[in-house]
């Protein structure tokens with residue numbers, strides 16, 4: 188009895204369409220072993236055990252999919268070295284916001300960074316809670332504080348009264364890509380000047396901000412998370428973001444867009 | 446058997462009998478309930494596919510994005526096309542884009558999940574299982590793209606040859622041949638004992 192070769196058995200496993208081979212298989216332990224191995228391989232590909240539990244639920248997937256998203260084309264971003272000058276003025280005026288301390292999870296008081304990031308207007312500077320902000324405002328992100336050696340990342344967006352998220356950092360111009368958090372411009376070593384102010388090298392204006400109550404949201408994290416992960420966790424306040432990104436510093440500034 | 450159970454049974458049967466294509470037709474007109482049924486049916490398959498096609502820690506984000514885009518582009522649905530082919534074309538493109546992003550050096554494309562990971566040393570079996578998972582991933586990565594994609598569409602996603610072909614833009618027999626060569630190569634790479 189001549190055994191079919193491995194190619195024939197692979198074909199058999201892929202399409203299950205050769206009754207003649209089945210007869211041989213029933214009587215031949217060697218070929219049974221080959222087929223069993225090939226079948227186990229296909230079963231491993233079909234297994235849900237991919238090494239990490241899913242956090243997704245049907246409810247969450249549907250809710251996220253149905254949530255409105257900002258039209259990408261409405262975003263206007265420009266390189267603006269001018270913003271650095273505008274933000275530089277803030278430090279001189281002594282208007283730094285309160286900084287937060289970032290510590291490694293599970294570790295005692297030793298901190299990794301003292302920092303905060305805030306959305307600022309390139310014309311009016313730091314935006315305080317309750318401020319009335321024109322919908323035509325050009326936003327950028329400024330980071331304030333003493334930064335640790337770790338590379339940190341920041342995300343910043345405006346959530347308008349319709350619940351639409353508009354990204355300032357990172358910018359999101361191309362719908363086919365999914366950008367991640369922007370790196371804070373730290374070039375290694377501790378920054379010891381508490382008045383140190385960094386800003387992004389771009390500013391952003393939107394042509395579709397809905398007037399009304401809005402949230403200016405900034406986050407500092409130690410990982411380059413994607414804008415999608417943040418949009419998924421955003422439920423209108425800081426709590427959802429803190430629950431999802433345990434180590435992140437989250438600042439939500441309520442304003443009135445007009 | 447109680448008579449009261451009958452109406453319930455009938456409702457369940459009616460839901461089960463609606464084909465993916467019929468549901469997608471309803472989704473195209475904005476029916477969120479029909480969309481929900483499709484998510485229920487295909488969530489696990491899409492996640493499995495995304496996890497095998499990229500990495501386990503990216504699977505949730507790519508799966509979510511697949512369904513988000515399906516909803517956003519619902520109005521472009523053309524009756525007469527296969528639903529699974531459409532769904533996995535979306536998932537496939539997202540996974541391919543991810544791979545391209547990676548090759549440009551954007552390795553940390555998504556957050557690597559940290560929560561929920563055991564801090565205690567894993568038992569030996571768990572390490573073995575992880576090593577197996579890693580070996581399978583490396584073997585899959587080393588396959589030609591066309592073979593890997595066909596193999597995963599057939600086995601991870603559970604598509605038949607014609608749907609695999611439709612998603613990959615080739616005919617069913619080409620799809621079968623890619624699966625065949627992919628499986629042979631995978632067996633060579635992983636050796637005799639899986």
Ligand SMILES: [Zn+2]
Pocket residue numbers: 189190191211215216217218219
């Ligand atoms: Zn034999």
